[in-house]
Amino acid sequence: MKKYQIFIDGQAGTTGLQIRQRLANHPQIEVVTIDHDKRRDVDAKLALMRSVDVTVLCLPDDAAKETAAQAREVGCRVLDASSAHRTASDWVFGMAELAKGQREAIANARAVSNPGCYATGAIVLLRPLIEAGLLGADRELCINAVSGYTGGGTKMVERYEGEGAPAYAAYGLGFDHKHIPEIQHWSGLNARPIFQPAVGNFDQGMLVMIPLQGSNGAELHKALAAYYQGEQFVQVQPYNEIAADTAPFITPHGLNGSNRAELQVFGAGSGQQALLVAKLDNLGKGASGAAVQNLNIMLGLEEGLCTQIA
The missing domain is CATH 3.40.50.720 (NAD(P)-binding Rossmann-like Domain)
Structure with missing residues (x-):
């Protein structure tokens, strides 16, 4: 061998x-x-x-x-x-x-x-939907995300493994995070998205979340499931149509040490609002x-x- x-x-x-x-x-x-x-x-x-x-x-x-x-x-x-x-x-x-x-x-x-870690979550959600014509390339998007502190490099690790680190902190508030060009280029977006990252007081795990107005969640889910059918490391979870009394609780945990990304689509009963979510290990996938x-x-x-x- x-x-x-x-x-x-x-x-x-x-x-x-x-x-x-x-x-x-x-x-x-x-x-x-x-x-x-x-x-x-x-x-x-x-x-x-x-x-x-x-x-x-x-x-x-x-x-x-x-x-x-x-x-x-x-x-x-x-x-x-x-x-x-x-x-x-x-x-x-x-x-x-x-x-x-x-x-x-x-x-x-x-x-x-x-x-990049954030970019991976955003791209695997957006690229198939833009290619399918379900999201326009000129659409102005807001991408929200939270990562474990190991994604922030040595200084952030030292801060969070010391004393007095905050439970949650938004950062990258200058609209110029280094992952934005990568997200825009490989997703196929013409419009530059707003990207808002945050760090939590946990070592590994990540959620990337993209809310959408005027989009049918069931259609988005169908397109993602077809795009990643048979893929080993990007897996689309069952569709979630959300009513007020059935909303789930999502955490960034559960994939630590793996090379998997789990994609979820949550849709409102009206069919006019949706939330795209990617969960991954920021140090894995x-x-x-x-x-x-x-x-x-x-x-x-x-x-x-x-x-x-x-």
């Missing part, structure tokens, strides 16, 4: 650590590391990238751009978990469920950009699980191998 070698640049961060955790028991992927004292040695890093099958970037955007250019220089394939290349025309977007032919594009790509899924596809392996944490 062939073994492939992977170098993770930035493996000490949350995403890198979870990729390593998933790959620890992978039967065909071996993670190689660079000596600690040579992490900033460009020649040593170039030599390592030249020797491996794929370099995975878990770095800040500027560092990811620099290292991606180095990897390309030495002919190494790249999977970038940063937001640096998610709308770049010469990179393949690493969401296998996006559209027909996307898996093949990932499999053949030299450079793949791993999707929103980051590390998706990265391992993409690695498997890039290397021609079974797509689901080690994509979740047992």
Whole structure:
């Protein structure tokens, strides 16, 4: 059985650590590391990238751009978990469920950009409905979301694992969150959406919610179910027509460690209001699980191998 070698640049961060955790028991992927004292040695890093099958970037955007250019220089394939290349025309977007032919594009790509967590939830909800003509590309949307604090990077993790962290906090109030271009581009929206993220006092889990006026929930659900029929990691839950006394209680929990996204559609009895909801693990399908899924596809392996944490 062939073994492939992977170098993770930035493996000490949350995403890198979870990729390593998933790959620890992978039967065909071996993670190689660079000596600690040579992490900033460009020649040593170039030599390592030249020797491996794929370099995975878990770095800040500027560092990811620099290292991606180095990897390309030495002919190494790249999977970038940063937001640096998610709308770049010469990179393949690493969401296998996006559209027909996307898996093949990932499999053949030299450079793949791993999707963002919030963006994953929004795109898997919106793309099928825009393609089906049930949502206009010019429609002005408001996207609301809440994530576990691990989605906010090292500083937010330190704050929430200390004392006095708030139970809930809205952020990104400047209408310029870095996921907005990615959401707009890959959903097929012409109009820039308003995106309002928030963080809760829990480590992992995410809800992305999109309320819609003048939309029939049953029609939206039918389109989503057809689009993702047979998909392993994006699953559409049964339709929920809501009456005042039957409204459910939704939490972001239940998918931690998995690479799954669960989609739900809630519709009012009038047929004129709907709520789209995506639930996922911000570090699973929103980051590390998706990265391992993409690695498997890039290397021609079974797509689901080690994509979740047992």
